[in-house]
Amino acid sequence: MTGSPLANPGATRALLEAYGLATKHSLGQNFLVNNHVIEKITDLAELGEKDRVLEVGPGIGTLTLALLAEAGHVVSVEMDRELEPVLSAHAAAHPNFSFIMGDALRVTPEQIAEAAGGEPDVLVANLPYNVAATIILAYLQRMPSLRRLVVMVQAEVADRICADPGNRTYGAYTAKLALLARVTGRFEVGPGNFMPPPHVDSAVVRIDRAPLVDAARVAEVSAVIDAAFAQRRKTIRNSMAASGYEKGALDDAFAACGIAPTCRAETLSPADFVRLAEALGDRP
Structure with missing residues (x-):
């Protein structure tokens, strides 16, 4: 010291x-x-x-x-x-x-x-x-x-x-x-x-x-996180849809990740957001 x-x-x-x-x-x-x-x-x-x-x-x-x-x-x-x-x-x-x-x-x-x-x-x-x-x-x-x-x-x-x-x-x-x-x-x-x-x-x-992710993917996952928390009192599906994500693409991604579309963003771990971003790909 x-x-x-x-x-x-x-x-x-x-x-x-x-x-x-x-x-x-x-x-x-x-x-x-x-x-x-x-x-x-x-x-x-x-x-x-x-x-x-x-x-x-x-x-x-x-x-x-x-x-x-x-x-x-x-x-x-x-x-x-x-x-x-x-x-x-x-x-x-x-x-x-x-x-x-x-x-x-x-x-x-x-x-x-x-x-x-x-x-x-x-x-x-x-x-x-x-x-x-x-x-x-x-x-x-x-x-x-x-x-x-x-x-x-x-x-x-x-x-x-x-x-x-x-x-x-x-x-x-x-x-x-x-x-x-x-x-x-x-x-x-x-x-x-x-x-x-x-x-x-x-x-x-x-x-x-x-x-948790390669540096090249940080911005992509961060955008998903921002959309998920944009209206944190809403379900993650509604918050992300309000931020421009297409609901059908969201439902497919939630299903692929085993994430309930009715959950709220604060219940997901950072690793969950990485998986969600990967499932969504580059679809807005």
């Missing part, structure tokens, strides 16, 4: 004052000030000296410093321009650190690989909560080199990520994420571990790449 010299209220407050910074609610900034949580994150990440780590939303670099002690290289993507001087100071002190100023959802995989000296294989981040779910799925899709993600998210998002079929939090997002990866770890983090304390509970989730 590796901690961070910034993971306490005094050090965080001093650094913010030194650079004339304040937290920005619009960017979801809540700085982690508990070193034990940092240690648990790095322990869960299982980093080695050859790992290239991608971090999104480093803030003042609290988690970054812990990652630098264990990984071969860390590249961080930060969109708050006021944090650039802080990250520049870290970069000057650590030859295995680089950063990109920009929106994580707009920065290209090529830009990240260039900054990291190669494609990153692990993503570790205290993610901005307003875009956390989107970032997780987007990076799994865009960067096949990533074999593991260890991310801090809002507990509600963690519930969606970890949900099983039949659970009220299980939805299209859960099923689409499961096409690419599986959850292999989780622990809770209360508001008191941050400065300022957020109004929500948080959780750290480890997600390991474990594809």
Whole structure:
């Protein structure tokens, strides 16, 4: 386990004052000030000296410093321009650190690989909560080199990520994420571990790449999942028909898969959606 010299209220407050910074609610900034949580994150990440780590939303670099002690290289993507001087100071002190100023959802995989000296294989981040779910799925899709993600998210998002079929939090997002990866770890983090304390509970989730389908078929199966959940209070047959699927083709596919057309989408496993997409072929 590796901690961070910034993971306490005094050090965080001093650094913010030194650079004339304040937290920005619009960017979801809540700085982690508990070193034990940092240690648990790095322990869960299982980093080695050859790992290239991608971090999104480093803030003042609290988690970054812990990652630098264990990984071969860390590249961080930060969109708050006021944090650039802080990250520049870290970069000057650590030859295995680089950063990109920009929106994580707009920065290209090529830009990240260039900054990291190669494609990153692990993503570790205290993610901005307003875009956390989107970032997780987007990076799994865009960067096949990533074999593991260890991310801090809002507990509600963690519930969606970890949900099983039949659970009220299980939805299209859960099923689409499961096409690419599986959850292999989780622990809770209360508001008191941050400065300022957020109004929500948080959780750290480890997600390991474990594809259910070939990359070429992810979009096809995802479209079926979206159609199935489009009107989740309706039967899967009616929801998918409302999304443009022909009812006869649906009935044939349901019969071939042994899926009841009267069931609802949340009762189906990700593997069921893979089989359903295969049965439907390319028929809309």
